[in-house]
Amino acid sequence: MSQASINQICIIGVGLIGGSLARALRQAGFCQEIIGGGRSSDNLKQAVALGVVDRFQTDLAKAVADADMVVLAVPVGAIKPVLSAIKDKMKPNVILTDVGSTKASVIADVKAILGHVPSGFVPGHPIAGTEKSGVAAAIADLYKDRRVILTPLSETDRNSTDLVRAMWECTGAEVSEMSAEHHDEVLAATSHLPHLLAFSLVDTLAQMDEQTEIFKFAAGGFRDFTRIASSDPVMWHDICLANHDAIMKILDRFTTDLDELKSALNNSDSSKILEIFKRARAARDRYTQSEQ
């Protein structure tokens, strides 16, 4: 199956993520037509008015009917109902992919609703910022130089994976492939755990703040550290439940290490404290350098 055979793409969920993908694909001329699917006709009308998609359908069964590729660009908590709505309505050889922040849960949802893993199913996850949201924030270069992880299964056709890879490469992203388990472990560590800690810390301090106005005296470091606590609570609740096992594992690991630092502090163990801080700084600096 060559790229030229992708005539119509249906993107379900035209917000920042789905909308930016649509813009990038139109700019690259990856397909002939992009259909936006979703529940809110107001949002979809805006998407058409902004030139993000060609047309829209709020009836998801109709939205996917003629699509050669279907992209589920909805939060992980919405995957199941969307799959139920489009089940048996897609073309037999359709390429089906998603953008969910967790992968094992999406695969489980596909198995539960479709009864099997279709050969056209390629789980995916673009790792791109989501501070803003909504179709109005969608930009064609959101994925430029960002990472996209695909987690194809043994049931997945190589051709399907190659097509989804080609789609993301069109947007300027760098595509990696790994197992869903590994993806979930990596994201639990670098994204889900930091979000949990930021939410938890801000909640702890908010209770203090009621008495003592501590936030008034917070500096830039605090602002950066807690930025992710401004993320959507419902979306992160869904991610926490969807990636429960991997998150519990890394959270246990973190709290064990934090306890170690805590007892070093408790014993005023200078060399231990300094060792941890130095190792962390070196790792953070290596990471920053590799980013440049």
Place this chain on the structure above:
Amino acid sequence: MSQASINQICIIGVGLIGGSLARALRQAGFCQEIIGGGRSSDNLKQAVALGVVDRFQTDLAKAVADADMVVLAVPVGAIKPVLSAIKDKMKPNVILTDVGSTKASVIADVKAILGHVPSGFVPGHPIAGTEKSGVAAAIADLYKDRRVILTPLSETDRNSTDLVRAMWECTGAEVSEMSAEHHDEVLAATSHLPHLLAFSLVDTLAQMDEQTEIFKFAAGGFRDFTRIASSDPVMWHDICLANHDAIMKILDRFTTDLDELKSALNNSDSSKILEIFKRARAARDRYTQSEQ
């Protein structure tokens, strides 16, 4: 004592913090002359060449000899040796202040080295960014619209506090007064604990990264969350020991709350998870709005 009577200020430690203060005071014409004091003549020569201070002295006893005001702009770990070097060398009515990130420890150092709290001693802390360091990074508007906390003691003259307040107001900072204990509690919560968590998290992940290259897949949220883990390990080690009690208290509070979130996750307790995330997001948003 009026502002006009401040003829000479000696700033010991002419890095980002001390250097920026010097620049702001020169720009405002707060005093006639600024002497830079410190160990490194290379750094101090640079400070003179950059026009940050008028002249310098590496002999701290000489540096403070004629000063009407002495500002200790060194990390909290260096307060004691500096005090030992300038003890009995300052003018009898000198105003003495500092910029340390912890206040009870600096006060204890003053009592230990000087034997008492002089009426001219006004503990202070400008809450300003320190990602960069060194005199070359010093800018006159570092403190503009930033907060400065003064923690005068019962022994402190009101006039001394007013003069230190006037000095910081010159730089464009907003000055607050509170007890040293309250300062240390507030900073433990909004600055010291976030630094500890960032160091600890990055250290945990760095050990995973050796096997699995997880940092490669980290996004912008992670970069912001861990920025403070690039801070100076020695300075933060000093702060942790200096503000040990307040940090242990807030760390205990945080780990209790984190355990609660952990058990909510473990029980897939949707409403509890959502409650914590929503409360945190609301608090973070209130804080961001108050910043604007």
